[in-house]
Structure formats: C-alpha cells, structure tokens
Amino acid sequence: MNSTVIREKMLINGKWVGSEHTHKVYNKYTKELFSEIAVADEKLVDQAIKAAVNAHEQTTFTPEHRYQVLMRMADLLLEKQEELAMIITKEVGKPIADANVEVMRSVSTLQLSAEEAKKLVGEIIPNYNAQGRFLYTVKKPIGVIAAITPFNFPLNLIVHKLGPALAAGNPVILKPASNTATVAIKLCQLFVEAGVPKGYVQCVIGSGRTVGEQLLQDERIAHYTFTGSPEVGKHIQETIGLRKATLELGSNSATIVHSDANIDKAATKLSKMAFSNAGQVCISVQRMYVHESVYDAFLKKFLDEVALLTVGDPLHPDTDIGPMISEKEAKRVEQWVQEAKEAGAQILTGNKRVGSVFYPTVITNAETGMKIVDEEIFGPVVTITPYHSLEEAIDLVNHSKYGLQAGIYTSDLNLSYQIPYLLDVGGVVINDTCCYRADQMPYGGVKESGNGKEGPAYAIQELVKTVTVVVNLE
Known part of the structure; x- marks a missing residue:
C-alpha cells in the first residue's frame, strides 16, 4: 500500500471542510491507494450554494481583480507543472508527456480567460x-454557476x-x-492562493x-456547464x-482520408490520435473512412505506425498508451469488440486486455448497427472503412446521432472550402x-454532442446577462 496517501478536504465558503465520509482515489496503473x-x-452542498449566492450578491469582484486572479493562477500552474502533471498521470492513467501538455494548455486557457475579463462591453x-x-x-x-466535469x-x-x-x-x-478529484482540489488551493474572493x-x-x-434541483443556480454523457x-x-446549460456530450468522431491525401502524413498522425489517452478523448478518432484507391497503402502504413506505439506505465516518458480509467471500462470495450467480431468485423491488431490496460485495436468490416460504429466507445479502438465516392464518405460521417468534430485529409483546395x-x-x-x-477556438457539437460552445471568448457570452438600457432624452 502506498504510504504517502494524499488526504484532502473540500473548499466551501473559503474554508477547507472535511466530512465523515471520504472517497478513495486509486493509482490507475498500480492500483495503489493514491488519495x-x-x-x-x-x-454541505447547501452551504456551498448559500456561500456562492452571498458572494454574487455582496462581493465586489471587479474586472481588473478578475484579470489579476486569473493571470496569477496561470503563473501558479506554471510553477506547479511537474506536481500537477504527476497527479494527473497517477489518478487518470494519462501518459506523463500528455499530462504535461494538459497542464500547459490549462495555463493558456487561464490566460485567455483573463483577457476576456477586459473585453466585456455592451453596444450602442x-x-x-x-x-x-x-x-x-x-x-x-448571470449568477451562480455549477460546473460538472469528467475524468479524462x-x-x-x-x-x-x-x-x-x-x-x-x-x-x-x-x-x-470523484475518481480524479485530487487535481481539482489542488487547483482550488491555487485559486485561494491567487486571491479569489471567498x-x-x-x-x-x-x-x-x-x-x-442536488445542484440540479436548486433554482438558486443560474447556469450549468457540463461535460459528460448524452444521457x-x-x-x-x-x-x-x-x-441555461452548456452541454459538451458524446461523440464517435470520424476522419476522412481522401484519394489525394498525403497518405504517410495521415497514417502517422491518425495512429497517434486514435489512441491518445487510451481513446478517452471526446474527439478521439473512432471512425476512419479511406478512399478505396489508397485504402491498401494507407492501411499498411497505419498498422506499421500502430505497431510502434508503446503500451505500459504512464509514468515512463516513452509510454504512448496507459491504462483506461478502470478495469470495468476496459472490460466494456473488450465486450463491444467481441460483439463486433461475432457480427462479422475483422480485428487486425489489438483486442488484448491486461487489467485496465486495453491494447490499441484496429478493426475493419465494421458496419452500422455495431456499437463500435454507432456509439461512443471511449477506448483505444478505431474502425477503418473504404469508400468509393466523396458523397458516400460524407453520408457515412453524418450517419451518426453525434456531431462534435470531423477531420479530412485532402490536397483539393476547393473541397477544403466546401466540406x-x-x-x-x-x-x-x-x-x-x-x-x-x-483552447481559444469555439468548441462544441450538434445533435447528441450537445449545445453551446467552450473556448473562453465564446463560453463567456453564455455566462453574462445582456441588459438593454433605454434613456429618454426628451
């Protein structure tokens, strides 16, 4: 058992509050108790809501102060990069290199948010x-915000x-x-240090x-921002x-490789992004549609690149793919792949599970009706399907209840404008x-992928009230 278990309290009304019950967070690779x-x-939830309402009604939090707090937070994250990345790797299972990237992206996101505090203007x-x-x-x-966030x-x-x-x-x-809450508590500690008002x-x-x-039922909360499942x-x-709510939900995102694409470039990049964070990314490459004229060449190159990926301890700097968030989720992915195989899909590589680690899996002959095509697998599995015409590829991408993002490799300038x-x-x-x-781009989907946009400049517009003022000059 890990002898250095982290023990944390919750932040409520400017104080660190414990409780009778605790949630145990485990190292996703070693399975040791982490925190x-x-x-x-x-x-306690009611106390948090009351405190937020009081802060909104009684505390002056000027745009200048907001800017200072957010920029100070960015600096603190930069100072704590190594510690925060280590926490992410242990409690998520994300490779350490990717965890460091996440911390740096968070620094940038805070800086972008700080700048938006200076841009909130009305109009004549x-x-x-x-x-x-x-x-x-x-x-x-707009008022009190409830932010509900996922593990990935x-x-x-x-x-x-x-x-x-x-x-x-x-x-x-x-x-x-809850299973990745340690880094959230550390972040809140830094917000207190940065001077955010109680x-x-x-x-x-x-x-x-x-x-x-309880948060959903309480009408004192004005806006909900949520990332998670469509259900x-x-x-x-x-x-x-x-x-109001900003909802970033599910996806089974697709990428098209057209006949005029740079095959080597596409295969190399796709082999990485189909399995990034063990496929536990909302916009992970789950479906690939490749033009029949380049299908064989692409498939060979893609499989060669997948074979180079390193699976194992996420703390090792060379690891590309670590464990999934839990063995339960890895077993679910394993079951979906097995169901597809029994229905006629062909597994070219992978389909191997060791505890919560599921090896990168490439599947062909997958069809609509299979979970690995229709649903969000949220695991290191990708399907590759040839297509004859561009219209067919577009129909295949659009034939989904989701609509978060899509990619296309092509050298056709006209097509890049039309697509x-x-x-x-x-x-x-x-x-x-x-x-x-x-992090600065508007990010959000259509259909069951949700509504509203993230990206600081776009998200902030959902989080303010626009008040119209009429002055009688006569």
Whole structure:
C-alpha cells in the first residue's frame, strides 16, 4: 500500500471542510491507494450554494481583480507543472508527456480567460425609429454557476469552465469526477492562493446521483456547464427547465482520408490520435473512412505506425498508451469488440486486455448497427472503412446521432472550402485528424454532442446577462 496517501478536504465558503465520509482515489496503473477526499452531504452542498449566492450578491469582484486572479493562477500552474502533471498521470492513467501538455494548455486557457475579463462591453443601438431615445446594452454576471466535469481531462476541462465563469464575474461551484478529484482540489488551493474572493470558487465531491442531483434541483443556480454523457446531459436539460446549460456530450468522431491525401502524413498522425489517452478523448478518432484507391497503402502504413506505439506505465516518458480509467471500462470495450467480431468485423491488431490496460485495436468490416460504429466507445479502438465516392464518405460521417468534430485529409483546395458545409458537425479540421482542439477556438457539437460552445471568448457570452438600457432624452 502506498504510504504517502494524499488526504484532502473540500473548499466551501473559503474554508477547507472535511466530512465523515471520504472517497478513495486509486493509482490507475498500480492500483495503489493514491488519495482520500472528503465527500459532501446535503447540508454541505447547501452551504456551498448559500456561500456562492452571498458572494454574487455582496462581493465586489471587479474586472481588473478578475484579470489579476486569473493571470496569477496561470503563473501558479506554471510553477506547479511537474506536481500537477504527476497527479494527473497517477489518478487518470494519462501518459506523463500528455499530462504535461494538459497542464500547459490549462495555463493558456487561464490566460485567455483573463483577457476576456477586459473585453466585456455592451453596444450602442442605432435609434432608427426611436427618436428621442438613447439605447445601449450592458453585460453583467448571470449568477451562480455549477460546473460538472469528467475524468479524462481533470485539469483543463475544469479550467475551461472556471476561467470564463470567473472572467464574467460569476461564483462557481465545482463538482469534479470523484475518481480524479485530487487535481481539482489542488487547483482550488491555487485559486485561494491567487486571491479569489471567498465564495467565488468552491469544490464539492460526491456522486451525480446525490451531489449532482442536488445542484440540479436548486433554482438558486443560474447556469450549468457540463461535460459528460448524452444521457446525463439530457437529464440536466429536462431537470433545470428554462435555466441555461452548456452541454459538451458524446461523440464517435470520424476522419476522412481522401484519394489525394498525403497518405504517410495521415497514417502517422491518425495512429497517434486514435489512441491518445487510451481513446478517452471526446474527439478521439473512432471512425476512419479511406478512399478505396489508397485504402491498401494507407492501411499498411497505419498498422506499421500502430505497431510502434508503446503500451505500459504512464509514468515512463516513452509510454504512448496507459491504462483506461478502470478495469470495468476496459472490460466494456473488450465486450463491444467481441460483439463486433461475432457480427462479422475483422480485428487486425489489438483486442488484448491486461487489467485496465486495453491494447490499441484496429478493426475493419465494421458496419452500422455495431456499437463500435454507432456509439461512443471511449477506448483505444478505431474502425477503418473504404469508400468509393466523396458523397458516400460524407453520408457515412453524418450517419451518426453525434456531431462534435470531423477531420479530412485532402490536397483539393476547393473541397477544403466546401466540406464544412457538407458535414453535420460542430467543427471540421482540414488536413489533420478530428482529434484537434486549440483552447481559444469555439468548441462544441450538434445533435447528441450537445449545445453551446467552450473556448473562453465564446463560453463567456453564455455566462453574462445582456441588459438593454433605454434613456429618454426628451
């Protein structure tokens, strides 16, 4: 047993609060106990909501102060990069190199959010048919925000929610995924150090069925920002009624490799991004459609590149693929692959599980009706399908209940301009995989991939009220 177990409390109303019950977080690779974190009961959640409401109503949090706090946070994350990356690797199973990238992306996201605090401006409205009136708008904070975050990017996805919310002047109650909550608590400690006002950042730990449900039912919360499954996203929307929500939900993202693509470049990049973070990325490459004229050459190159990937201890700097979040999830992926095999799919490599580690798996002859095609597998599995015409490839990509992002490799300039209008997704990536995100870009999908956009400049617009002001000049 690990003798250096981290023990953490929750942040409620500026104080670190323990509780009778704790949640145990385990190292996803070694299975050793990594941390124990206090769990909130109904009374503590209510205290957090009351504190956030009081902060919103009674505390002056000026745009200048918001900017200073967020920039200070960016500096603190940079100082703590090694420690935070190590926590992410241990409690997520993410390779250490990728964990370091996540910390650096979080630094950037905070800096981008800080800049947005200086840009919240209204507008003057032309009074074409309102003579004697001066019309303008002002922006003000929407109120208390509940941020519910997943396990796969336990730092950057939190920052994507807290950064814009604070830049807009809103208090935030954070409910992170319990199994990766250690880094969330560390982040909150840094927010306190950075000088965030009491009540503006709070963290409560607990399950969705208890803590999450209480947050949804409480009408003092004005906005919900959630990343997770479509099922939970639908439940949130049904529960909160007319209150607002930003929902980043599921995906089974696809990338097209057209006949005129750079095959070597496409195969090399796709072999990495299909299995990044053990496939536990919302925009992971799950489906690949390759033109029949280059299919054989692409498949050979792709399999050669996959064979070079290193699977193992995520703390080793050369590891490409570590464990999944749990053995339960790895077994689910294993079952889906087996079901596809029994239905006629061909497994070219992989389909090997050691505990929570599932080896990169490449499948052909996969068809609609199989879970590995229709659903979000959220594991290191990719299907490759040849197509005859571009219209066929577009239909295959669009034939999904999801629509987060898609990618296409092509050297046709005209096609690169046309394709965003033809694919029914929230983002199209040209000459790269669907698994690409820059933190400043508007990020969000259509259909069951959710609604609203993340990216600080875009998210912040969802987190303010626009008030129209009419001045009678007569």
